Amino acid sequence: MIERATARRLAGDWRGACAAAAVDVDFDLAAIREVHGAETAARVEDELRHLVPDLLRWHLPRRPADGLLRPGLLLPLALFPDVHALVARTPDRFDLPPQRITLRFERLDSATAGRRDASLLHLRDRWDSRCTGELLARCGGVTRLPFFTTTGRPATGDGPEAAVERAVLLDEDGRHADAWAAAGFDLEVLLFEPGWSRDRIDPAAFRDEGGRDRARRNVVERSLAWLRPLHAALAGAAGRIAAHLDDVRAAAPVPKEPEHRLMFTPSGREAGQVVPEPRPDALPLHVDEHAGLVRIDVRGRCVVLDRLDTGRPRARLVAGVPYHRVDDERRRAEVAEFGLELDRVPRLPHVLARRPAELTALFRGAMRPDQLHPLVHAALFPAGTAPAPVPPPGLRDRVRVQCNHATHEVLLRDGTVHMPHPPAEIQRERMIEALGGQVQGCVAAHDGWRNPAVRMPGPMRGLRREFLTLVLHGNAAAVAAALDGGLDPRVRDERGRTLLHLLPWLTGVDLLPRLLAAGLDVHARDLNGETPLHPAVDYGSPELVRALLGAGADPHATSQRPYARAPIWTGRQDLAFLRDLIQRR
Known part of the structure; x- marks a missing residue:
C-alpha cells in the first residue's frame, strides 16, 4: 500500500494516492468553491496535494487486540473559516465495514465533540509531507535522535541530545522531579492549600527523610509520574499552540440569520418554523497566548510553564480545584502568582507535551528502525538505509490436530484441505455424521473450513483467524500470496x-x-x-x-x-x- 500510494503521490495524483491507501474523498471541490469561495477551495486542494494518506493510516489509533482502526473517530486535519475542517473519519464499526478512511469537509459542531480527536491538528508531521521533518525536533533531536546515531544504530553521547537522554533515563527510573531538574527546569510546588508553602525542587531537594518532606516528595512524584514529557521540546510545543490559536481564531463561526422552513398545520394552514443553526463547538477564544504561560493538565493538578525562551525555564506544579469550585480567594491567588486566572492560560495538549511514541518504542526496543514508515525513518535517521518493502506475511500450510487420541498433520495445498486418512476411515466418519453424530479431528478440520456450522479443532480455527485478519486489514497482496501457496479459497468466516x-x-x-x-x-x-x-x-x-x-x-x-x-x-x-x-x- 505504501509503495502504491507513494508512487501516485509523487506523480502529483493525490486522488490516486488516496485510492491506493483505501482513503475515500467524500466531498466535491467544485461544491466547496461554490459555497465557501475560491480561496477556501484552493486551500483544501493544497492540503490534499500534500496529504500522505498511507502515513495518515499508519498513525491512526488502533485497537490493541487486533490492530483494527478504532471506530467512530473524527480527526480534523486542518481548520477553515466558519468552524469548518478537513476531517478524517474512521469506520463507524470495527467488525463490518472495511478498514477504509473517509475524508470530509464539514463543520465542527458540538454534537460530535465527544468523538473528536484533535491531535492531528497539532501533529501535522503525521500526515503532511511538508512537515514530516518536524518529528526529529519533537523527539528532542538536533543533530540526531536521542539514543541513536543518524544511521539508526543505538548510541549515546554528548551534544544537545545528552541532556534529553539523561532526563528520559531519570523518568524511566521513576525519578520524575529529578528529570525536570536535569532538563534545566526550576520546578516549584504551588498547591494553594493551607500548610503547604512553595519550594524549589532539584536533585538536592528533600534531603531530609523526615515524614513531612517524604510526603511532599511523594505528592510531587505521583503528580508527575503520568506525564513523561519530552522536556526539551516543550518550548517548541508552546509555539505550536500559539500558531494553533491563530488558526482557531481565523476559523471563528460566522453569525447567520435564522433559517425559516415552510410547514403546514394538520388543517392545511401555512406555518413557519425557525430552524436553529447547528451550534459550533466551543473555541478557546478567551485564553491569552501572549502572557508567556502554558499549562499541562495532569491528574488532579496542572503544570504551568513559563520562561521557556530563557536558559532557565520554570515549571510550577499547581493544585487543582476540587469539583471545579473556584472561589474569589483562589482567583485572587492565581492572579497574584501568574498575572491572570489559570482558566485563561492556554492548555498544552498531551500529544505535544508527552514523549513521542516513536522515541519510546525505539528506546525500549519495541520497534526497530526498519519497521518505521519510510518518511518517519527518513526524518529520524537521515543517514540510514531506507526500509525495504515488507513481504506479505506467510501463512502455515500445515496444522497439527488431535484426532482419535492421536496427533495428525492436516495439509492445506492445491486449494484444498488434505486429511492423512484412507477413504475407509473418512467414510466411517461420514456414516457417523449421517446418523446424527459430530465429526471430529481431521474431518472436522476439513469440513469446518468451508462450513461455519462445523466446529474445527483449535489450531485450525487459529489458522482461519490469521487468514481472515489479513482480509479485514485489506491486505489483498497477502491474501493472493496465501492462495498461491495452496490455501483453500472456499473458506467461510463465523458469519458464513x-x-x-x-x-x-x-x-x-x-x-x-x-x-x-x-x-x-x-x-x-x-x-x-x-x-x-x-x-x-x-x-x-x-x-x-x-x-x-x-x-x-x-x-x-x-x-x-x-x-x-x-x-x-x-x-x-x-x-x-x-x-x-x-x-x-
Missing part, C-alpha cells in the same frame, strides 16, 4: 461469509476472476442470507458491483435477517445503474 462476500475489504489486487475460477458461488449466502452483492453494494466500489452483476449476481435477491433487503434497494448515487435494473425486471 465467503471470500466473495469479503471482496470490498480487499483493494489493489483483483481477486474476483480468480475466486470465480476456483468455483466460488456468486449466489452463496451467509448466515444472514446475504449474497456477495449485498456487501458490495454496502461497501464496495461501483466497479466491483458491475463485475459481480456481470458474473451473474442477482440484484433482487433478498436477505433473511435481521431484515429482508435486496442489493437493488440502495440510495448510493454512484450506483444509479443498479437501481435502473428495477425497470428491466
Whole structure:
C-alpha cells in the first residue's frame, strides 16, 4: 500500500494516492468553491496535494487486540473559516465495514465533540509531507535522535541530545522531579492549600527523610509520574499552540440569520418554523497566548510553564480545584502568582507535551528502525538505509490436530484441505455424521473450513483467524500470496461469509476472476442470507458491483435477517445503474 500510494503521490495524483491507501474523498471541490469561495477551495486542494494518506493510516489509533482502526473517530486535519475542517473519519464499526478512511469537509459542531480527536491538528508531521521533518525536533533531536546515531544504530553521547537522554533515563527510573531538574527546569510546588508553602525542587531537594518532606516528595512524584514529557521540546510545543490559536481564531463561526422552513398545520394552514443553526463547538477564544504561560493538565493538578525562551525555564506544579469550585480567594491567588486566572492560560495538549511514541518504542526496543514508515525513518535517521518493502506475511500450510487420541498433520495445498486418512476411515466418519453424530479431528478440520456450522479443532480455527485478519486489514497482496501457496479459497468466516462476500475489504489486487475460477458461488449466502452483492453494494466500489452483476449476481435477491433487503434497494448515487435494473425486471 505504501509503495502504491507513494508512487501516485509523487506523480502529483493525490486522488490516486488516496485510492491506493483505501482513503475515500467524500466531498466535491467544485461544491466547496461554490459555497465557501475560491480561496477556501484552493486551500483544501493544497492540503490534499500534500496529504500522505498511507502515513495518515499508519498513525491512526488502533485497537490493541487486533490492530483494527478504532471506530467512530473524527480527526480534523486542518481548520477553515466558519468552524469548518478537513476531517478524517474512521469506520463507524470495527467488525463490518472495511478498514477504509473517509475524508470530509464539514463543520465542527458540538454534537460530535465527544468523538473528536484533535491531535492531528497539532501533529501535522503525521500526515503532511511538508512537515514530516518536524518529528526529529519533537523527539528532542538536533543533530540526531536521542539514543541513536543518524544511521539508526543505538548510541549515546554528548551534544544537545545528552541532556534529553539523561532526563528520559531519570523518568524511566521513576525519578520524575529529578528529570525536570536535569532538563534545566526550576520546578516549584504551588498547591494553594493551607500548610503547604512553595519550594524549589532539584536533585538536592528533600534531603531530609523526615515524614513531612517524604510526603511532599511523594505528592510531587505521583503528580508527575503520568506525564513523561519530552522536556526539551516543550518550548517548541508552546509555539505550536500559539500558531494553533491563530488558526482557531481565523476559523471563528460566522453569525447567520435564522433559517425559516415552510410547514403546514394538520388543517392545511401555512406555518413557519425557525430552524436553529447547528451550534459550533466551543473555541478557546478567551485564553491569552501572549502572557508567556502554558499549562499541562495532569491528574488532579496542572503544570504551568513559563520562561521557556530563557536558559532557565520554570515549571510550577499547581493544585487543582476540587469539583471545579473556584472561589474569589483562589482567583485572587492565581492572579497574584501568574498575572491572570489559570482558566485563561492556554492548555498544552498531551500529544505535544508527552514523549513521542516513536522515541519510546525505539528506546525500549519495541520497534526497530526498519519497521518505521519510510518518511518517519527518513526524518529520524537521515543517514540510514531506507526500509525495504515488507513481504506479505506467510501463512502455515500445515496444522497439527488431535484426532482419535492421536496427533495428525492436516495439509492445506492445491486449494484444498488434505486429511492423512484412507477413504475407509473418512467414510466411517461420514456414516457417523449421517446418523446424527459430530465429526471430529481431521474431518472436522476439513469440513469446518468451508462450513461455519462445523466446529474445527483449535489450531485450525487459529489458522482461519490469521487468514481472515489479513482480509479485514485489506491486505489483498497477502491474501493472493496465501492462495498461491495452496490455501483453500472456499473458506467461510463465523458469519458464513465467503471470500466473495469479503471482496470490498480487499483493494489493489483483483481477486474476483480468480475466486470465480476456483468455483466460488456468486449466489452463496451467509448466515444472514446475504449474497456477495449485498456487501458490495454496502461497501464496495461501483466497479466491483458491475463485475459481480456481470458474473451473474442477482440484484433482487433478498436477505433473511435481521431484515429482508435486496442489493437493488440502495440510495448510493454512484450506483444509479443498479437501481435502473428495477425497470428491466
